[in-house]
Amino acid sequence: MRKIAVLTSGGDAPGMNAAIRAVVRKGIFENLEVYGVSHGYEGLINNQIKKMELGDVGDIIHRGGTKLYSARSEEFLTLAGQNKAVANLKNLGIEGLIVIGGDGSYRGASRLSELGIKTIGIPATIDNDIAGTNETIGYDTALNTIVDMIDKIRDTATSHERTFIIEVMGRDSGQLALNAGLAAGAETIFIPERQTKMSDVAARIQSGLERGKKHSLIVLAEGVMSAESCSLELGKYINIETRLSVLGHIQRGGKPTAKDRVLGSRFGAYAVELLLDGQTDVGTSIKDDKMYFVELKSVYNQKKNYDSSIYQLSKELSI
Ligand SMILES: Nc1ncnc2c1ncn2[C@@H]1O[C@H](COP(=O)(O)OP(=O)(O)OP(=O)(O)O)[C@@H](O)[C@H]1O
Ligand SMILES: O=P(O)(O)OC[C@H]1O[C@](O)(CO)[C@@H](O)[C@@H]1O
Numbered sequence: 001m002r003k004i005a006v007l008t009s010g011g012d013a014p015g016m017n018a019a020i021r022a023v024v025r026k027g028i029f030e031n032l033e034v035y036g037v038s039h040g041y042e043g044l045i046n047n048q049i050k051k052m053e054l055g056d057v058g059d060i061i062h063r064g065g066t067k068l069y070s071a072r073s074e075e076f077l078t079l080a081g082q083n084k085a086v087a088n089l090k091n092l093g094i095e096g097l098i099v100i101g102g103d104g105s106y107r108g109a110s111r112l113s114e115l116g117i118k119t120i121g122i123p124a125t126i127d128n129d130i131a132g133t134n135e136t137i138g139y140d141t142a143l144n145t146i147v148d149m150i151d152k153i154r155d156t157a158t159s160h161e162r163t164f165i166i167e168v169m170g171r172d173s174g175q176l177a178l179n180a181g182l183a184a185g186a187e188t189i190f191i192p193e194r195q196t197k198m199s200d201v202a203a204r205i206q207s208g209l210e211r212g213k214k215h216s217l218i219v220l221a222e223g224v225m226s227a228e229s230c231s232l233e234l235g236k237y238i239n240i241e242t243r244l245s246v247l248g249h250i251q252r253g254g255k256p257t258a259k260d261r262v263l264g265s266r267f268g269a270y271a272v273e274l275l276l277d278g279q280t281d282v283g284t285s286i287k288d289d290k291m292y293f294v295e296l297k298s299v300y301n302q303k304k305n306y307d308s309s310i311y312q313l314s315k316e317l318s319i
């Protein structure tokens, strides 16, 4: 293999730049030509593919977002779009592609592998919803951002003795809500993976009030319901004033933590090694601080488990 390419796809995640840098520099170190594809699969279809040099990835390791831009591509869901992408890669003599993204991006990478391009996935999404790896790039940064923001909300919640409902990202996954809730000492955590009865939440708030506790923090994963619906539902069981805070895309930005930079760098270099070993249709993974690879299909056909003991612990510690 002489020529490889790299792209970022799906929601961006802090640490993607560290991974791009590692792919480019490790590739060049191994005497490969490395190409950068802008705008994910959309750029692959539109031939936005450029050769990258060592200097092209200078001064990005500490930046959030992705230098290669990201996109969600409708056209790539069609066979015609996928064929265009493959033709553009083949025209340039590119045999291997590294896809940095989430589970949807992994499905796209698998399709390309079936169509004759060797593909390696790197898990990158703040949601940490990818099976087969303990962590994804961007999760640690987003978690720290959320905890920082909840700390700020706690200050004002305490001063005004209020209940706050804080909506965090995670359509199908409660990883962010669960761990941010524990780290920020939230009284209640709602996650899509498990049902929480509103009557129980109201009862906990009521018993807290009776013990003289006047403020309460509720962390809600967006996939469960909106903060507004949560407030209306809660109002059916208890008569308290609530304030809502939807954290939104602030959670996806910001400079990556050291952990995400290390993870991005290790995954990027490892993905190049996997291509050189002739692997395809696999993704990088980390467990017990070691690099592994897993079949992409086994990743996106599985739902990542959440740790119910963390949920239980947060309940025990926040009475
Ligand atoms: N089944 C599929 N076949 C081919 N391509 C797909 C498929 N599913 C998704 N893709 C491609 O991958 C892109 C990114 O997928 P998606 O929007 O689900 O984000 P993701 O990679 O899961 O990241 P995140 O969920 O963290 O934002 C899609 O826009 C589409 O172009
Ligand atoms: O930026 P968009 O396209 O609105 O996507 C938001 C979604 O992307 C994610 O941030 C994952 O990248 C989810 O947590 C969130 O639901």
Ligand SMILES: [Mg+2]
Residues within 6 Å of the ligand: 010, 102, 103, 104, 125
């Ligand atoms: Mg996804």
